[in-house]
Amino acid sequence: MTVLVPYPTLLDTVTGVFRARGVPPDRAAVAAEALCHGDLTGMSTHGVVNLTRLYLPLFDSGRTEPTADMAVVADLGASVLADARRALGLWSASQAVELASARAARYGIGVVTLRGATHIGCAGYHAARAAAHGMVGLIASNCGGQRIAPAPDGREPLLGTNPLALACPAGDRPPFVLDMSTTVVPTGRVRAAARAGEQVPPGWLAADDGTPVTDPAAFDRGDGRLLWLGGATETGAYKGFGLGLLVEVLAALVPGASTGPLSSVSRDDDIGVTALVLAPSALRSGFREDAAALFGAVAGAKPIDPRKPVSYPGWHEGERARWRRVHGVPVPDELYEELRSISPALRAVG
Amino acid sequence: MTVLVPYPTLLDTVTGVFRARGVPPDRAAVAAEALCHGDLTGMSTHGVVNLTRLYLPLFDSGRTEPTADMAVVADLGASVLADARRALGLWSASQAVELASARAARYGIGVVTLRGATHIGCAGYHAARAAAHGMVGLIASNCGGQRIAPAPDGREPLLGTNPLALACPAGDRPPFVLDMSTTVVPTGRVRAAARAGEQVPPGWLAADDGTPVTDPAAFDRGDGRLLWLGGATETGAYKGFGLGLLVEVLAALVPGASTGPLSSVSRDDDIGVTALVLAPSALRSGFREDAAALFGAVAGAKPIDPRKPVSYPGWHEGERARWRRVHGVPVPDELYEELRSISPALRAVG
Numbered sequence: 116m117t118v119l120v121p122y123p124t125l126l127d128t129v130t131g132v133f134r135a136r137g138v139p140p141d142r143a144a145v146a147a148e149a150l151c152h153g154d155l156t157g158m159s160t161h162g163v164v165n166l167t168r169l170y171l172p173l174f175d176s177g178r179t180e181p182t183a184d185m186a187v188v189a190d191l192g193a194s195v196l197a198d199a200r201r202a203l204g205l206w207s208a209s210q211a212v213e214l215a216s217a218r219a220a221r222y223g224i225g226v227v228t229l230r231g232a233t234h235i236g237c238a239g240y241h242a243a244r245a246a247a248h249g250m251v252g253l254i255a256s257n258c259g260g261q262r263i264a265p266a267p268d269g270r271e272p273l274l275g276t277n278p279l280a281l282a283c284p285a286g287d288r289p290p291f292v293l294d295m296s297t298t299v300v301p302t303g304r305v306r307a308a309a310r311a312g313e314q315v316p317p318g319w320l321a322a323d324d325g326t327p328v329t330d331p332a333a334f335d336r337g338d339g340r341l342l343w344l345g346g347a348t349e350t351g352a353y354k355g356f357g358l359g360l361l362v363e364v365l366a367a368l369v370p371g372a373s374t375g376p377l378s379s380v381s382r383d384d385d386i387g388v389t390a391l392v393l394a395p396s397a398l399r400s401g402f403r404e405d406a407a408a409l410f411g412a413v414a415g416a417k418p419i420d421p422r423k424p425v426s427y428p429g430w431h432e433g434e435r436a437r438w439r440r441v442h443g444v445p446v447p448d449e450l451y452e453e454l455r456s457i458s459p460a461l462r463a464v465g
Numbered sequence: 466m467t468v469l470v471p472y473p474t475l476l477d478t479v480t481g482v483f484r485a486r487g488v489p490p491d492r493a494a495v496a497a498e499a500l501c502h503g504d505l506t507g508m509s510t511h512g513v514v515n516l517t518r519l520y521l522p523l524f525d526s527g528r529t530e531p532t533a534d535m536a537v538v539a540d541l542g543a544s545v546l547a548d549a550r551r552a553l554g555l556w557s558a559s560q561a562v563e564l565a566s567a568r569a570a571r572y573g574i575g576v577v578t579l580r581g582a583t584h585i586g587c588a589g590y591h592a593a594r595a596a597a598h599g600m601v602g603l604i605a606s607n608c609g610g611q612r613i614a615p616a617p618d619g620r621e622p623l624l625g626t627n628p629l630a631l632a633c634p635a636g637d638r639p640p641f642v643l644d645m646s647t648t649v650v651p652t653g654r655v656r657a658a659a660r661a662g663e664q665v666p667p668g669w670l671a672a673d674d675g676t677p678v679t680d681p682a683a684f685d686r687g688d689g690r691l692l693w694l695g696g697a698t699e700t701g702a703y704k705g706f707g708l709g710l711l712v713e714v715l716a717a718l719v720p721g722a723s724t725g726p727l728s729s730v731s732r733d734d735d736i737g738v739t740a741l742v743l744a745p746s747a748l749r750s751g752f753r754e755d756a757a758a759l760f761g762a763v764a765g766a767k768p769i770d771p772r773k774p775v776s777y778p779g780w781h782e783g784e785r786a787r788w789r790r791v792h793g794v795p796v797p798d799e800l801y802e803e804l805r806s807i808s809p810a811l812r813a814v815g
Contacts (some may be wrong), residue, residue, distance in 0.1 A: 139587050189748040193543035194573025196748040223544025224576045226743070250713055266561035269775040270767040282712045283718065293707035299700055318700035323769050344694060344701050350649055357643035357778040358708075360763070361631045364601055364641070368633065368756055369745045376762035377755075391741075393504040393576065395719045398539040398546040405727075406718055412726035413710070417620040421672050425619040463520070 118451050118463040119443030125151050129163060129456045130464070132307065136174045137181035138203060146205035154444045156432035157368065158294070160303030161237045164450055167457070169234060170205070176385060179203050179233045185210065193222040196370055197398075199232040204256075204386060211390035212244045212252055219250055219394035229370035232386040238280035239294025239429070246282040246290040248404055251393040254280040255366040258376025259386040264298050264341045267352040270323065274375040276341070277362035278300050282429070286407025288414060289433020297359040299342045305331045318346050326349035365389045420459070427431040468801050469814040470795030475501050478808045479513060486524045486596040487531035488553060496555035501592040504718070504794045506782035508644070510653030511587045514800055517807070519584060520555070528734060529553050529583045535560065543572040544722050549582040554606075554736065558585035561740035562594045562602055569600055570743035573615075580722035582606070582736040588630035589644025589779070591740065596632040596640040599753055601729070601743040605716040609736040610728025614648050614691045614709070617702040620673065624725040626651050626691070627712035636757025638764060639783020647690045647709040655681045668696050714741045 126147050133143035148171025150170070153162025162201035171178040185207060190196075195214060199207045209226040218225025235241060238254040245252025258275025265272050276296040283291045299319050308315045309331035317327035320339035333339030343359060360407060367374045372387025395402035416425040439445075443464040445456070455461050476497050483493035500520070503512025520554045523529040533550035535557060538545075545564060549557045561577040587589060588604040596601025608625020616620050624790025626646040649669050658665050659681035669676035670689035675697060683689030693709060695701025699740070717724045722737025745752035766775040790793075793814040803810050 172571055174815060189573070190722070191571070191747060193575075194743075196573075196746060221541070222572065223541035223546075224537070224574055225543075226574045228748070242697075251719065254740045265762065266766055266777075267777045268770070268773050269767050273763065273766055277576050281714065283714045291710060293711055295701075295704045295706070295707065299695070317528075320698070344704055345649070346696065346700055347665045347666070350696055351645075353778055354643070354645045355730050357631075357645065359761075360641060360777060361643055363759070364631065364633045364756075365743075368759055369601065369743055371751065371755060372757055374755075376759055376766070391574075393544075393715070393719055395721075396720075397541060398544060399721050400580070402718070403723065405724075406714075409713070409718055409726055411723055413616065414624065416616055416623055416726070418618050420618070423618050425616045425623075427616075427710060427734050428703055428708035436702075 117445040120446045120451070120461070120463050122151070123137045124442050125446070128454055129166060129460045132166065132457055133203070136171070139182060139401050140338035141298060142203065142206040145209050149205040149236045149240045150443070153238050156435045158237055158432065160301060160307055162393055163446070165236070167315060167453060169178065170203070173233060174341065179330070185229065193225055193401050195227045195458065197227065197229055197369065199229040199388070201231055204235040204388065205232040205374050206351065207232055208256070208388050208390065210243055210256065211388060212241050212392065215390045215392040216238055216245050216248050216250055216252070219392040220397060223397045224391070224393050226389060226391045228370040228384060228387070228389040229334070229369040230387055232372070232388045234383060235388055236293055238278040239292040240279040240283060242282035242294070243290055243292050245392045246284045246292070249284055251395065252282045253391040254388070255362045256365040256386060256388045257363050257372065258382055259383040260373040260375060261383040262375040262378070262381040263302060264343060267343065267348055272364055272375070272381070274359045275358045279358065279362050284403060284406050286403070287423050288410055289430050291410055291427050291434065292429030294428070297344055297355055298363055299344055299346065299355070300335070302341065303335055305334045305341065312453055329332040342391065345384050362394070373382070381385065403415065467784070467797050470796045470801070470811070471793050471814055472501070472505060472790050474812060475513065475560040475794050475796070478518065478811045479788060482516065482807055486521070488556070489532060490524065492553065492556040495559050496538070496553050497583065499555040499559060499586045499590045501794070502587050503638050504796065505786045507785045511806065514797070515586070517588040517803060520553070523583055529714040535579065543575055545567055545577045545581055545704045547577065547708070549579040549738070551581055551583055554585040554738065556581040557582055558591040558604065558738050558740065559594055559604070561738060562591050562604070564599055564658065565740045565742040566595050566598050566602070569742040570747060573747045574741070574743050576739060576741045578737070580720040580735060580737055584733060584736065585645055585738055588628040588649050589632060590645070592630040592632035593640055593642050595742045596634045596642070599634055599746055601745065602632045603741040604628070604738070605712045606738045607713050607717040607722065608782055610723040610725060610730055611733040611734040612725040612731040613652060614693060617698055617706055619694065622725070622731070624709045624713055625708045629708065629712050629717070634753060634756050634758035636753070638757070638760055641760055641777050642779030644780065645694070645707055647694055647712055649694055649696065649705070652684070652691065655684045655691065667790040668692065674737065714716055764768070767780060769785055
């Protein structure tokens with residue numbers, strides 16, 4: 116079913132694929148790390164499976180520019196507005212976080228807001244760069260003009276799945292990394308179930324009248340609405356939709372990128388990405404110790420079931436990544452063969 | 466059941482009550498507006514009902530200081546860390562937004578992060594001040610050391626209901642104001658149902674094994690867990706919990722306020738509040754027009770039921786406030802009598 120591929124091998128393979136498409140080596144390495152992050156942490160819907168499905172077609176159709184540099188539109192010190200000029204979002208979102216972190220070190224807060232971006236992969240990968248600097252990083256990305264989920268009372272799709280991520284250091288433990296679509300699940304989870312011939316749980320999809328839909332194929336047929344976090348109105352659908360709009364505001368309205376409700380075509384071009392970094396240690400002492408204590412207390416909280424300890428978003432992903440860096444990354448057979456066909460030098464473990 | 470009280474009368478009454486407790490006139494007026502905002506917009510669980518239940522006891526027990534000024538701990542231009550010194554949170558959260566807005570006008574972004582705060586009322590009221598300046602305002606507030614909801618796999622309460630708000634102008638329409646607890650509902654909704662002898666819908670409370678609990682009294686008895694936005698694990702409980710932690714990080718860990726997991730006593734003292742404001746118009750032209758177009762398109766989206774138009778968070782509240790400013794604010798009889806007992810000059814409409 117799966118083969119174990121050494122992490123450095125997987126990384127080199129993907130880096131090589133991006134380099135072959137004209138992406139400069141340093142950028143290709145960052146983009147590959149961002150993409151392999153999905154497989155390394157277990158968020159496989161956002162991993163290497165998307166290389167041939169999502170990213171390579173962007174090169175083929177000229178929707179991404181391998182060598183484009185971001186063009187700064189305005190720079191007020193703590194804030195920078197830039198046009199990403201269709202550079203690979205897997206790289207430019209990280210570049211935005213690094214620049215925002217540098218500004219945060221000086222001003223306590225830094226924000227880099229991009230228009231003209233392309234798909235960034237796992238938002239949490241980029242946010243976690245700030246945590247590695249001992250800072251708090253937030254990433255909001257809309258889906259450009261793409262419309263996927265309707266408003267709770269609306270008939271037609273309006274917004275994308277609009278991911279939101281926040282990362283914070285947690286001492287010796289894996290960093291806190293919340294990395295979420297503002298819909299109940301991202302579309303990748305629904306389509307993976309459809310490919311596997313599985314049903315999805317009630318609460319992911321619904322008919323217009325609110326009846327739960329458990330056939331994942333209904334989503335692409337157009338007779339299953341993808342629900343916002345919160346599900347039904349009485350359990351918070353408007354909060355989830357509001358969070359989707361929060362991301363649309365921060366990520367796209369602030370920099371002037373495309374937005375779902377206003378786009379003439381439903382396609383994920385001209386994506387907006389906002390990277391916001393806070394540097395608490397520039398404002399006070401003790402932040403890193405307090406963060407370690409906070410997440411230590413969360414992880415140490417009394418569980419309902421002693422076999423299932425309490426954790427926080429990012430903990431499982433961090434532990435999984437640590438194991439896989441040493442022992443290899445499980446890659447489904449089909450994906451492995453696909454990668455081998457692009458990059459024949461690829462080898463599994465052992 | 467309810468009496469209509471002219472809005473200016475309600476405002477004057479509450480302002481008078483705060484002044485009588487030693488709050489300076491300008492601050493009392495802001496605090497009263499923040500409190501009456503709940504009644505004006507229909508978020509009545511956060512309105513004047515809390516005057517005698519929540520705010521006046523803070524004065525009586527010395528947990529709030531009527532005349533305290535915030536003490537700036539660090540100022541890096543775009544970011545300010547301050548100790549609110551137990552000033553009335555209904556006022557200090559707005560003061561934080563005003564200061565953050567002034568910094569955002571210069572740096573494109575501004576953040577004021579407070580420790581030592583007290584209960585801020587409706588987070589959306591404060592965030593909306595930034596929207597009134599044509600900016601985007603975010604408010605995150607934790608509940609100090611108070612523990613209300615457990616982690617999804619945890620036995621004991623760990624965090625508060627941790628409100629998050631974001632406001633953005635929407636042209637001639639009411640501003641977009643997302644104002645949400647990160648739990649499915651705030652505790653006020655559960656307790657209001659308990660007082661009214663009503664059941665709550667499945668999805669608000671659950672037993673430790675996940676069985677839905679519909680008796681709201683179970684919450685204060687300790688045998689009904691308040692769920693995070695997302696409800697069950699498979700529909701996103703860890704996203705809601707993650708958002709609760711996101712608020713704990715932004716609001717409390719950044720400024721060094723009390724946090725639920727680390728506090729020795731579960732009480733909402735030393736609350737952390739972070740006010741973050743973005744000034745897109747300092748970075749680019751066309752922001753206000755784009756915002757008006759975006760929310761116009763959302764409000765104009767095709768509804769499922771033509772009698773129930775699509776709206777966005779803040780729209781209903783804004784429309785309701787407009788009506789009530791003219792015609793009066795409905796106040797339940799019992800609350801009206803309570804207010805008359807404190808302030809005998811209070812009169813209803815007509």
